[in-house]
Structures are given as C-alpha cells and as structure tokens.
Amino acid sequence: MVGERKQEKDVKREKVRGAQDKGRKTERKGQKSKRTECADFTDKPRIFPAEVIAGKPVDISCTFDTTCNGTAPVLTWDTPTDVSGSISNTVTQHGVTLTYTSVLTLTASLKHHGQTLTCRVRYPSVSSERTLILTVQYAPQDLSMTSLDMINASLINIIEGNSTVIICSVKSFPASNLTWRHLNVPMNRTSSNNELWLVIPHVTSRDTGDYECVAENEHGAVEGSITITVEHAPRNLSMTSLDMINASWINIIEGNSTVIICSVESFPVSNLTWRHLNVTMNRTRSNNELWLVIPHVTSRDTGDYECVAENEHGAVEGSITITVELIICCVESFPASNLTWRHLNVSMNRTCSSNELWLVIPHVTSRDTGDYVCVAENEHGAVEGSITIIVEHTPQNLSMTSIDMINASWINIIEGNPTVIICSVKSFPVSNLMWQHLNVPMNRTSSNNELWLVIPHVTSRDTGDYECVAENEHGAVEGSITITVEHAPRNLSMTFLDMINSSSVNIIEGNSAVIICSVASFPASNLTWRHLNVTMNRTSSNNELWLVIPHVTSSDTGDYECAAENDHGAVEWSITITVECRDSSEWTAGLLTAGIMLNLFVAGILTFVYVRKSKTATEERVAEISDIELSPSPLTVKHQGKQNMLLTDPRNTTREGETSAPQGSL
Template sequence: MIGRSFFLLSLLQAVVSGQWSADTPPDVTAQNGLCARIPCHYRHSSHLNNKPRTGIWYNSEKNKEDSVAFHSVDPSLESTKFQHRTRLSGILRDNDCSLVIDNVTLQDAGPYFFRVDFGGGNRFNYHPVTRLSVTDFTDNPTIFPAEMVAGQPVTVTCIFNTTCDGTAPTLTWVTPADEPTSASHSVTQRGDTLTYTSVLSLTPVLKHHGQNLTCRVRYPTVSSEQILTMTVQYAPQNLSTTSPDKVNNSWVSVKEGNSAAILCSVQSFPASNLTWRHLGVALNTTRSSNELWMEFPQLTRQDAGVYQCVAENEHGTAERDVTLTVEYAPWNLSITFHDDANSSWVSVKEGNSAAILCSIQSFPASNMTWRHLGVTLNTTRSNNELWMEFPQLTRQDAGVYQCVAENEHGTAERDVTLTVEYAPWNLSITSHGDANSSRVSAKEGNSAAILCSVQSFPASNLTWEHLGVTLSTTRSNNELWMEFPQLTHQDAGVYQCVAENEHGTAERDVTLTVEYAPEISQESGCSRILESVTCVCAARSNPPGELTWRLPLAHLSGNQSHGRFHTWQVAGGHLVNGTLTLRRGEEGEDVTALCLVRNRHGEAMLTVLMEVNGRDRTGKYVVAVIVLAVVLGVVTVSVITTAIFWAARCRNKRESSVMQRMEQKVEDGPVESPYQELNVGDRDLYSELQLRSK
C-alpha cells in the first residue's frame, strides 16, 4: 500500500514537472478526399524510456471506446469509420505520435487527442485536443500548354502536387471524341511533396481549334479538373471575296460612277498578311489581320479587270481572283397602276384585287424582279415588263415593294408603297401606361388623362362620349385624349370611345372610378325606443370605408356585442351604414360614442351621446355636435347648427374638455362610468344639447 502510494506520488511529481507533455497544434485543416496530418511529439517520465507502449488516438474530448481513431497494437479496436484509413507517420518509440488520416471525409471533422499506455498504470492523456476542420476539395491539376500546329504531333503535360502519401490520385484526360491519344504517367517526390505527372500525345487538326482539352485528378470520393482551350495554328484557308455589290462566281459588277468595296477574308492562325494585287502590282496590304478591303470611291471603266487577294502566314499561302466589271445600268424604270405611270404610292381597299406593272427601257432587255422585304416574289428574264398581281388584298400585303431591272451593263430599281385601306380595329384604351384598360381609377381632386387609340387606314375620326353626349372629337387621327384637370364624384361613370372611317366603325367602353375620402351622411343620427337607444352612422367613400364604433371600454365593428352594446353593419356600393344599440341597464348611465369611418384617402368621425334616462318616447334626435372629416390630413370642423353653437359655446368648450378627459381615460385604462369626470353642470349641458337638437 505504501509502495503504491509512493508510485502515485512520483507519477504526480513527474506530471507536475512537465515530463508528461505533448506538442500538438490546436487546429488542423484538411481538404475533403485528401489526407489529414496531425503533428504530434510526446514526452513521458524518463524511467519508461525502454518500456513497450501502446499509442491511441481518440476522435473525441475524452477516451471513449467507440471513438478510437487509431490503435497501434490492436486495429480492431478502431472505430469502423477509421479502419484501414489511419496510421502514424513517425515511430512511436521515438516519441513521434503524428497521426495521418487518409481519404478524409466531412464526418472526420472534430476533436482529436493522443493517449499513451506503458502498462502497469503508466498511461496518460495528452490535452488540449486538436480540432480537425475539413473543407471542400479545391486543389486542381495544372496543364502546361504547348504550341499546336494542325497535322503535327504534340505533347501536353498535366501535373498534380500533393503532400499525401496514402491513396494515390488518378490523372485522366478528356479529349475530342474523334482524336486518338495516348498518355504516360509518372510520380516524383521532393521533400514532402509528391508530383503526379501525365503526358498526353496527340495530333491536332483544324477542327480542334477552340475545343477543350481537360485534365482530371480523381480520388476515391472527390475529383477536380483544369480545362485548356486548344489553339491550333494552321495555314490560310477558305479565302473568300465579298462585296456590297453583287458577287457571283468571283465576279463583281458595279455601275460606272458608283463606289465599290470588295472584302477579302481568310481563316488562319496566326492571322495572315493580306495583299490586294492588280496586273502584278500590290495595291494595299495589311499585317496580322484576316480581313482586307479594296475600295473604289468612283469607278471608271478603266478599273475593270482581274484582281488577286493573297493571304500568307508562317504556315502557308492562299490566294483568289475576283473579276471587276463596270456596268451601264438600265434607265427610266417606271411603275404603273390603273394607267397612272410613275406611281410611287398605290392605295387599294382590303379584299379587292390589284395589279401593278413595272417597265424599263434597256438594251439588251433586262431581267426583272419584284421583291418585298428582301424576298423575291416573281422574275422574268430578258423582258422589259413584269406584272405583280394580288387576287385579294389583305392588310398584311401593305408595304414597300421593289422592282429591279438588270442587264449586262447594270441595274435599276424603284420602290412603290402599297397601302391597304381597312376599317378601324384593335381599338385600345390606355391610362398611366396600362394598355387596353377597361377600368380607370383615380383620386378625387387629381387630374386624369385617358388615351383612345386605334389601327385603321385611312386614319379614323375619334370621339369620346358619356351618357350619349359627345365630349371631344378629332378628325383623321388614330389617337384622342380625354382629360380631367380636377376629378369630382360626378365624373365617375362609363365613357365610350368611337372610331370611324369610310370603311367602318369600332368602339370601346371604359369605366372611370373616382376615389374619395369618407363623408358622414346627413342621414346619421340617434333614436330612443322604449328601453334602448339606437344610433346610425352612415358614410360615403370610395373605396368603401371601414366603420368602427369607439366606446369608453371597447372598439366595435361589424356585427358584435359587448355588454349592453350591439353593433350591426351593412355596406353597399360607396355607402357603409353602421348601427349601435345601447340597452338600458341597472346603471342607467348615458354613454358618449365615436363613429370612425376610414379608407386610404382619409377618415370622418361622428360623436354621439346616447341617453337612456330620458322620457320614454320614440323620436329621432341628433345628439352630437361634432362631425369631423379628415381628408388627406386636412381637418374640417362643421357646426351642426349655428344657433346651438352660439347659445352654448361656453358649455361646448367644457364638453370638449370633458370628452378629451374621457378619451384619455380610455387610452389609460378602464372607466367605470362615462360621467365619472362630469359635474352637475356637465349633465345639464347634455340635457340642454338634447333639447336644442330635438
């Protein structure tokens, strides 16, 4: 017992003296799919130097049996997910406990610590733990491009560097499908870095220019790649000549006196040096460009002849001839419709037939063509007349048509505009950028503008009408505005736009809605029947307002009941009508209620006094003296009767003060009685107001 205690004391002293310690980093980061290495060197009591030992790595904060990541003696004790993937990079007896995890996964992230066990109770856990973080796989291979010339073999090298000596990566190539390739592979090491190399052999051709060559590195669970766009050098080819003038079989024909421009273009890489030549003389040259223009500001017949374009780069040469002829064009081309010669404008009603004649003076006779939107409609050869016929015209036939006449000396052409007349259609109403509106809504007091537009030819006479009355008219114009400088209630309604020309009529309705703030109706008021008092609050607004009864202890809306109060509400069109009924109770107290009607344009209020202690009779009376209409922040105070106001203006001030105190009570907390803040004089004031309002 004494010996064991002595040993434990010695062990404690060794720990305190720092003999049991390890050098491990607090954090290690590895890429998913690669390897992770946690550097570790440990120290222990010197009397154990020659003792056999067991090294254990745990994937946890504490030494749990199910979290063993590595076991130097019995790998079967390792957690299933770490088996065959963990090892030590150094020698455990040399105090090197560095851990290597191959094929790291995201699930391997977490805390790790090392434990050594010499047996006989000599074991130690080395803390603090090292936290392993696993990030996405981001390492890419590197392709070293090589100069590629069409038809010549070339090698392209791809390398991938890694410090992981566990599972070896695989380098593969993705090449154009029709290209036979071969690749060699090698591995070299310098220090801790392993370099995997793949050399691809291929023979590029012209069609590979611009295609992709991909080198891909692959581990068991991750992969990455680098793409090289192939740049294949080749000799000039596909040399062509083009011109704004006609080019046919390397022949360009231009009318005398006109300008001409001929473009020589070629495909090559690198870009070619281009030269235009005539009669063995170089006319102009460009370097490292695959295009070259030859221009004639004003042609003469001496410019006619054969010209050569020559393209040359370091890989070869190409050339092509083009023959330039200077022509004398046909002249006096005319368009005839219904015996009207030299027509430039033809107008026919939709559904009718039409025939237009194109004629030319030329010798020899010209080849003539009718064209529309760049499409040839019909052609005649060696004939100075050509008809264009329409058995039944539609509006789609309208447009510009060209008649082209050509002979061996040149070309002449002329346009004729065909218009197809038709009745108004596609009438649309537009307001605030909203096309084809059937309903327009605007706020009272604002301005409004509504556009009516139509498609027709000739242009229509447009009219705005309302309730059978013509508001505005325009003649021979397919657009007409209807404007309201300042909208009122009375402007609301259905308006018609009517379009008319000599071929027909079209019309369309638009509904104008005028929105306005709530206004308390004169129909509002209160009446007492037997044991109850009923007040009606009616208000008009657009859109219809939300009506709320504000009582000392509650806010009611719709169909609700609260104590002795019951509300009922009905809405129709722009009118909302709310009814508040107070049943007589034991308290027998009078109540002041506020009717509030609100929409997005403002609000209106009506304050009423509901008396239940008066004489039992049926009658309608107005109790409140204050009707407040709040529209767009503008407060208007209306006095119900001037006589009541002047007779009781002093008492009205007291009533207003009492009402404010009562509303404050509602905001601050429950009020036992609406007369809690009133004195006798105040009660007399309400009685007097009731009598004067009857």
C-alpha cells in the first residue's frame, strides 16, 4: 500500500512536470523544429500499478516520454528471480514526443508479496528507473488455532471452572472476515482482521464439543475445527437393574440371578468399585460403567451394596439395597412337626420332624397363581395357614365372540340388524383394550380384560376387518375378526356400447348386440333376462349376466327385463331395443363394418368382465383365521412374603405388537 501511494505522488509530479515541459516546448516551437540529442536527463519512467492476484496473470505497464533525438532509449525490467513472465515493447509518437511503453505480463505467487519490481530506462550514457513494491492478493490460507490448553493441533483439554482463550489466525490479503461457530451457531465474528479470539471465561461440561473457525475474503474461504474436552469429577451416578422396585431397592426371589449396572458421567473416565459389607466385590479402571452380577441369589446376599466412582478430580458414591424373597412355613411345636405344602389339594413337598419348610418354585408361570396351604402336624394336634400367589404376565388367550359368528375369525350379519362382538383376554394386571377398524380406534377401555364392540344398525359400509388390541405393562397382543354384511340386490345396471340413454338401445338390423346386466348384492344373486315374459337366459349366484343377440332383426324390437334375486330381496330393470332398417346396397359394407366392430367390442367386453369379476371375487372372499395362540413373556417377580404375592410368568414370549400367524382360509 505504501508503494502504491508513492507511485501516485510520482504520477502527479510527472503530470506537473509534463505541463511545464509543454509550455517550454511551445515557447521554443518557433526556434527549433526538430528534437535535440539527449546527453543528460532526470525524468523517470512511469509504472501503472494493476491488481495482482496470486496465481493469475496480470499486465503491468511502464512508459517513458521523451523529445530527444538520436539514439532510442531501452526499457528493461528487474523482477524477482523466480517470477515467470513476458515483455512486449511499443513506441508511439504525438507531435515531437515519443512514448516508449513496455508491458510486463507475469503470474505472481504469495511468496512475491512485498518484493520489488523495477522498470529502468537506459541511454548509452545515462539511465533512470522506478520501483514498485508488489502487493499480491490471495485467499485465506494457513489457518491455525492456538491455546495454552492445547493437547495437540485439534484438541484442547480444560478443567471445569477454568477459563480458556483460543486464537484463530490466518494469512490473507485483503484481510479476512473471521467467525467462531459451535453447534452451527455463530459465537463471535470480526471484519477485515486476520485474527479472532474465542474467550470462554468459565468452562463447564456443556462447553464440550467441536468449535469451527471460518475465514473468508473476496478470493475464497477456509475453515478449521478444534475440539474442547472438559475434565470434571464424577457425577450423576446411577444404578439400574431389571429387578428394581425403586431407585434404591431391588427385590429378588432366592435362586434367581440379578445384574446391577453402575454408571457415571466423568472425564477423564473413572475407576469404579462395587462393595458389600465393606468388602470389595469387583472393580474396573478407566471405565464409566461397572456391572455387578450375582448368578444365584441366596438370603446371604441381602443388604446394602455401594458403588464408588473416582477420578483425579473427585469421587462420588451411591448405594442400593437388595432384599431376597422366600416363602417359609415355620411353626412352634414339641416334638417337632411334620410340615406339608399343598396347592389345589395336591401335596407339593413335606418334611418330617422339622418346624420349618421352604416352598421353592424354580420357574414361576401364570399357572402357579392361586392359594398355597401349609399344614403342620405332630402327635398333639395340627394347624394350617395359607398364602396367595399372584403371577403378573402379559395379555394372553385373546378371543372374540359373537352370536353371529361363522367361525373364530368371521361374522356374517344381515344388513339392518345389530351385532355385538366381545373381546376378552387373560392378563395380570388387567389390560387396556381397544377396538379399531381401518386403523381408526372405535372404542377403548382401561384396566379391564373385556371390551364390547356394539354396532346397533349394520350397513354394507361396516364390511371389513376389526382388530382388538390388549396391552398392559408387560406386553401386548392383538387379534382380528372379519364382518361380512348380507343385503338384497341393488344398484342394478345395464351397459351397451350403442345405448341412447339408460333405458334405450338403438341397433342397426343385421348387427350383433351384447347387453350386460350387473348388480351389487351379498350373497350373490340369481339373474334372469326376459323378453315378452319369456326367459332368455339365467345364472345362479353370480352378480352379472350377459344377453347376446348375434344377428339382430326387426323381430328383436321391444322391452327386455333383467331381474336379480337373493335371500334378502329382488330388483329388476328394463331396457328397450329399437332395430333400425338399412338399404340393401349398404349390407355388404355394413356387415364388414359390423364384423370388425363386433370383434373389437367383444374383446373390450371380455377385458372389462375379467377385471370386474376379479374385483368381485376379491370383495366376496373371506379369510378364515384360526384361533390366536398367545404365549407369555418373562417378567420379574414382584412382592412376596405377605398374604397376597405377585409373581411374573417367565414363559410368556409374546412381544408387544406381535400376533399369531393366521391359519386356514375361507
């Protein structure tokens, strides 16, 4: 920039000097009519600066004006040694003034920024020159980010609570606009400055993540990123298990296994330790998660368990209590009693001469729900007591019943009648049930194992599949049933290519005719074509019937009735055929045309009927679906040791959203 301002001042001085020279030349014009020989001069050449962009060719001009006669001056360039370029020289004359111009074409690079470029004019005995300082413009490059907390070029590690400063710098000309971003949100920015500071006065764990610095000027952009990690003491310690009653209590039946997971948030990662009765059970180093596994729980495992997490910045611990459930029948007697456990009046186990007897159910299922009786007896008498076990399980044995059922998955109803379908399920706790049709809920109930679907007035629009979904906290099951609605024939129609309107057909004598009678009904109707009260053709259990007249004559003129009938009613419609006569001279052409038209028409009708029959068969087909088989899924034992006990059914393997595969078809 300094070089450019200096050149501008030189240009102004040259202009003033040129004006002065012009005045002197005018005064001498009458005295001298030709140029003089140059033995000495003080003028310097002029360089016209151009915008120099790195990597792009540019033309820089140097000119020298003279009125001297004799030997011509030579213009030369002094350039940096490794600048590639070419030179072209020209001479122009304006009156007695000769203008010598040299154009240097060069391609500069970033390393030439600040170097000099000299244009020299030389006579045999004297010379002068002018120097230009190169100002090379270029896109941002060599972006770097520095901080006192840097681990490497892309990672900063800071202790929580400290402050940090990250400096983003870049090389560019002109200077760049810089921006710091985090999570795609600009944090701060600067204009026309090749350096930008990011200051975080109080670092927290939320400041962890990637930070991008973007530098941009008119020639391009560059960006880089750096990752901040925040060191902090362990926190948010938690312990989880499938057997948890609440955040600090686990209830397990003796003989079962359990897994408790202790996890923590920290950086660097913590050393974790499980302890019970102040004895270390297991530990891990540099890991924020530690599992405590007890493969076979006994009553000796009852008690508090502590998990301790520790790193160089601090420590945290938490505890959880394990209780082990047993069903023990004990009695006071002397001599010792004979004890017996019974269920459904069947002896399960017994002991002789012992005042204590354990009831062990190694694998609880829903069939174990019920009352259990313990009887103690010695030679002086007997006593007994009972306890109730309730097993929690997913919904199972879902069924749908109705007085209109054809089979387990199909209900057939006459239009206009009401219907009731009852969906029931076995589950504990009781399920939330819902009926839905076309994926739209129709009704629902909460905490009830039975739900009624009532349709007070059935119409043909009620035809379709209906799903019942049962769900509780342990899983879900669903089943479906199909409703078909019987109704009398309706929407009877007759179609023909030559129809004038819905009740009239105009046919040229000698042509053929096909009229199709169709109707909507369920079950399918018996259709009949009649003419002059004479039956022409009929079909059974088919909602479509064709009337074919291969060669129409005048005697075919008249009314034709189509009647449709099923168990629920009948409907009929008539159509009038009018036969037009034609001249004998037209018969040949007419017959040929009629034959072609008949072929095309019959082909079209056959295609139409095939598609229509396929659609009708699909609509009337009812799939038979076999009874849904449900199986329970494993769930954890709940409370035990009181008069009412909740267990879970581990045999249940039905997952939420699954149903049994359909069997059979209608």
